[in-house]
Amino acid sequence: MLTLVLGGAASGKSEYAESLVLKTTGPRYYLATMQVWDAECAARVEKHRKMRAAKQFETVECPLHLGNVSLPARGTALLEDLGNLAANELYDPAGAGENAAKAILHGLESLAAQCENLLVVSNEVFSGGADYAGDTDRYLLALAQVNNAFAARADAVVRVVCGIPVYYKGVEK
Template sequence: MLPRLSLVLGGAASGKSVFAEGLVAAAGGARLYLATAEAHDAEMRAKLDRHRARRGPAWRTLEAPRDLAPALGAARADEVVLLDCATMWLSNHLLADSDMVEAEAALFDALDACAAPVVVVSNEVGLSVVPDNALARRFQNAQGALNQQLAARAGLVVNVIAGLPQVLKGHLP
């Protein structure tokens, strides 16, 4: 049984999404995938197509690049939600120059109100070098703060490195 909120962290191409998909599938029941990425170029479209094909038809998908509240509100109690990923959600908001205090408050309110357990995928960016430009430093700091808030609220936190999960908080079901 999954807790109400789980967080799966990892670096780029670490296997975090594959691990999170397996965690959701193993929980049983219907699967709801909340997609936050937007395809702005052919490479990203191809990546999203690969992810969609890997998941297969067993997943109901809702696209929610910035406003996650309606998507989380649409989750049924018999579903398990995979929000993939908080990093793209944050990037979308930063690029749109959103009020991040308001956006994060809405996200956490929606997570609290969600009828289904939620697994959030997010990138761990704190292990890299300090970026050389202001936007990248703002992103790195915002991502670190968001991950800390998610981890504090989550009953399960897993860090994935090279496809291998390390449980940081809680227990795998």
């Protein structure tokens, strides 16, 4: 089952996606896309890793090149989040650059083939009504392309607003 969980900043989307994963049996993978730039980032990653371990997640770091991820067994994977991954692929010199959306979608297909369930967390884009220019617009367009393509393929698409899930496709499990 493929599920896309969307929401704005601090909407509760990550907590909701995690709650869905905790309802599953079998191996649980947390695919972390944050790049570690400094000691503060490293401390945050370590804190989150410990929290996830208590919930029986195996953390897989994948800030770039999602298509290279190989999961050790079929199970449920939670990708957190597409916004980080898109920025990493666009702007990191080792990333896919202008081919970021295509590379991410290829990686999602590869992951989907390895999982019983794949839950993907992403940010809403273009709902704020603001006009963006330059690199921000390029980033938002790439993320929108990935969101739209994955939503079309997904079994369920849910938007979380103030902690409340609203299903646009599929039903709550």
